[in-house]
Amino acid sequence: MSHWLQLMLESLPTLLWAALIFTVPLTLLSFALGLIAGLVTALIRLFGPRPLVAIARFYVWIFRGTPLLVQLFLIFYGLPSAGILLNAFPAALIGFTLNIGAYSSEIIRAVIGSVPKGQWEASYSIGMTWSQAMRRTILPQAGRVAVPPLSNTFISLVKDTSLAAAITVPEMFQAAQRIVATTYEPLILYVEAAALYLVMSSVLSALQARLEVRLNRYGGFLEANA
Incomplete structure (x- = not known):
């Protein structure tokens, strides 16, 4: 037991460093870029030409209908056969961004569609253009509704970044794999990695809950003063 505890303490700085340098940046960049891609895709599907x-439908169909791991393999291992060479981190970033974009586009499309048409009419009646109505009226209302599902998507992405180990990104899970290769202690190292993912997910879930409470209070305030 003392050997396992010592091994966990010795490996912890390595795992945390890999999380700080690769897991966290990969998660944040992928989610931010994925949200932009999702918003553009949702707007095209709602208001774009045929x-x-x-x-946009084809893009969403492809990336929601195939496994994320397969998408990463196609980008990192498949594209070189077509003459497109990517390093591991950019390949993972592209794969996660496109995947998040496809899933978030469905969420964004649904919440924009849920805003009553009367909000559009009210915006137009006071002289707003389409873009002004979207920015000032529709998106703020839709954003409050979108927070819970998008937060769940973000938390899932934190865990999904472990798949980047399969294309040699030295994130936290691959750091654990490398330590296992030298210590031959897979059980304790993988349990430790799982515990760290659990801690990150739990912290994010707690932050999500607090954010939802604040948004609900803000929404109630706006309704009471409408």
Whole structure:
């Protein structure tokens, strides 16, 4: 038991460093870029011309209908056969961004569609253009509704970044794999990695709950003063 505890303490700095340098940046960048891709895709599907709508639907269909691991393999191992060479981190970033974009686009499309049409009419009645109505009226209301599902997507992404180990990104899980290769202690190292993912997910879940409470209070305030 003391050997296992010593091994955990010795490996902890390595795992935390890998999380800080690779796991966290990969998560934040992928989610931010994925949200942008999701918003653009959702707006195209709701308001775009038919050719662009067809392209957006095809993109969502592909990335929601295939496993994330397969997508990462296609980008990192498959594209070089077509002459496109990518380093591991950019390949993972592209894969996660496209995947998050596809899933978040469905969330964003649904919450924008849930805003009552009367909000559009009210915006137009006071002289707003379409873009002004979208920025000032529709997106703020839709954003409050989108927080819970998008937060869940973000928390899932934190755990999904472990798949980047399969394409040689030296994030936290691959750091654990490398230590296992030298210590031959897979059980304790993988339990430790799982515990760290659990801690990160739990912290994010607690922050999500607090954010939802604040947004609900803000929404109630706006309704009471409407």
